[in-house]
Amino acid sequence: MADSFEKRPLDFSYLIDMVGNEPLFLIELIDTFLVQIPAFITEIDKALIAGNRVKISNYAHKIKPTFTYIGRNDIKDFVHQIENQVKNDFSIKQISLDVEKLKLILAEVLLQLEQEKLRLSASL
Template identity: 40%
Template sequence: MINPAKGKEDLDLSYLREMSGDSAEFMIEMLDTLVEQIPVYIEDLQKAVDAQDWKAVSEFAHKVKPTFYYVGREDVRDFVQVIERNAKEGVNVDAIPSALAEIKAELNVILTQVAKSKAALETQI
């Protein structure tokens, strides 16, 4: 389940900090990559859902899942994991389109959070 309170907080970039050795430049590059990749992954996931290709849904969900962890949005990652598992097992697939719609709505919040985090990092360069 997506936690609406997480959308009102700053992103937890501790994973990126640790991975980058606290390099603001590297973290900015990673955030830029995420901003480019996440919408593409979500679009691919939407196409697979629209086609009711549950194997592809599972694969695309698996692919996008870690990107949410990198920015401290484990709630969204866990929600995507439910989609991945349900698609893979062929259970509760009728709920996947609405779950994806919820993720897409939250994506706008996440992208705003990423922009705010990136701006804060840019002041450290």
Template identity: 40%
Template sequence: MCDSNNVDKPLNLSYLEKISGTNTKFIITTIDLFNSHVPKLMEEIEDAIALQNWDKIAFLVHKMKTSFGYLGREDIIEDLLEIEQFALTKVGVANIVFCFGHVKASINKLSAQLIHYKNQLAN
């Protein structure tokens, strides 16, 4: 079940750099989109968890998964898949809360890493 060891995973933007051709403007735009889009989704997921709205949880985490592949965080995708399966099978809110706590910590760390990386690019 959701791995808490991934929270401090180092930033790996090699895929993003590859698809962008190391285009700094593209990378910065991608980081900005991530940092504006994902926190809103996280809030919506937290609200859906509080309401035990299984279908909405599954929909939102499915939607969120696409944000992490190009940022080298397949581990977060795996955790989101697990949450999605819990929601689809209505396994219980405790499992979802546990996993989402790990996902949220990983995303918060990733967001801070991305901001730091973006600031380095801008200088």
């Protein structure tokens, strides 16, 4: 599935519509995403190890809106798929495989967020 998530540019138009085109504020939001995304993935990993389906689902649910804000509804849908796997009692092994795919996808997204932050910083 990760193969279908080719490198695509992030789209900040939704976020800009919500908060305005204020580079400093956008940088703050990007910083929040750069901290929260890895933190949520770490918590999902811990929950997978513990077999705690409730926590896996909760953290998957919490991370989803981020992808709407940055124009990657395809990733939001993939996270929703993982959330549904948990709720529908898919094996922890299958869920873990999809979380690993998600991590590969997110590595690229985090890089793109860093690049956007640099671009915004240069415009100040």
